[in-house]
Amino acid sequence: MNINILKFLRRPKFLGDSDIKPLHHVLFWSIYFLINTFRWSSIHNDFLLSLRTNLIGFPIHMFLAYLNAYYLMPKFIYTKKYFQYTIYILLALFGMLLLKFNLTYYLVSTDVMPEGPEEINSLTIGYAVQTMIGEVYVISFFTAIKLTIDWLRESSKLHDLEKRQLKTELRFLRSQVSPHFFFNTLNNIYSLTLEKSDQAPEVILKLSELMRYLLYATKKQRQDLTSEINCIRNYIDLERIRFDDSLRIDMNISGDLDNCKIAPMLLIPLVENCFKHGASKNIGEMKIVIEVLVTNGFMNFRVSNTIPNANKEFKYPVNSGGIGLSNVKKRLELGYAKNDYELSIYEENKMFNVILNLKVV
Structure with missing residues (x-):
């Protein structure tokens, strides 16, 4: 549409x-x-x-x-x-x-x-x-x-x-960020408070900012791209607590993000997918790569994660991509013209890749 x-x-x-x-x-x-x-x-x-x-x-x-x-x-x-x-x-x-x-x-x-x-x-x-x-x-x-x-x-x-x-x-659809994420984060905060960790106040603040964004940004038809990126950063910082040094996260952002608009909570399910189907099911070294490039009014958003190898019979859902990717596909169909976006999903070099080219002006 x-x-x-x-x-x-x-x-x-x-x-x-x-x-x-x-x-x-x-x-x-x-x-x-x-x-x-x-x-x-x-x-x-x-x-x-x-x-x-x-x-x-x-x-x-x-x-x-x-x-x-x-x-x-x-x-x-x-x-x-x-x-x-x-x-x-x-x-x-x-x-x-x-x-x-x-x-x-x-x-x-x-x-x-x-x-x-x-x-x-x-x-x-x-x-x-x-x-x-x-x-x-x-x-x-x-x-x-x-x-x-x-x-x-x-x-x-x-x-x-x-x-x-x-x-x-x-x-x-915009509100469908996994509730398990919030439960896990609250459990982590509980553990940090028991340990009297200095991280606890910072984690609570990030969770508060994320929840504020989820509550208020979803009421808008379009949100600043910078706000969406900040939401992703907070999400990643909160997820880092669940994993040790075996998880490597690389995030690169380039281009002019000013005056760029995007449907709120459109990118979060793609990032969440990496943790749900990648990091949480993996054993050994894990890697998540997030790249954002804005040029000529279009955003190229690429997110990749290591394909789970703990269970050889496990097959990553390339076609459906789980609830997160289905959510994104549906929202793109409802909120954008066909010529305004392109979504690609594929496996390459033991990495699961999602690339979204999206008009943001």
């Missing part, structure tokens, strides 16, 4: 709240009435005749349009009772025909169709067909507008629902 997906899912500005208010109905019929009146007055060259004809015809237009759009269609079309709908609409049109003929004949002119080539002063089949076709046109025009607005309203509601679901999913 595009990086601007949340903007895309917002309600279109021209749509407003999609509610058809009484004023909208008044404006629609007023404009339609004036256009029709002036149109027919130019044809007949008689404004008063056109005005009187439309004053009789428009209440009938309105009644049939509302009857169809607000009663007949919801009751029969939406429930797939097409035969009943056909019968009722034909009865309504026939009733309209009789009413319009008599009102026009007695209140306006005995020539009930002055626009025709000859005078019509009786209820003929030709008059009936033309009049009913005219009413069908008005009904269809009004119904099409209503259906369009209804579709826009439902589409807008769906967009709002998708936006809320997307925000919820992204917030959930």
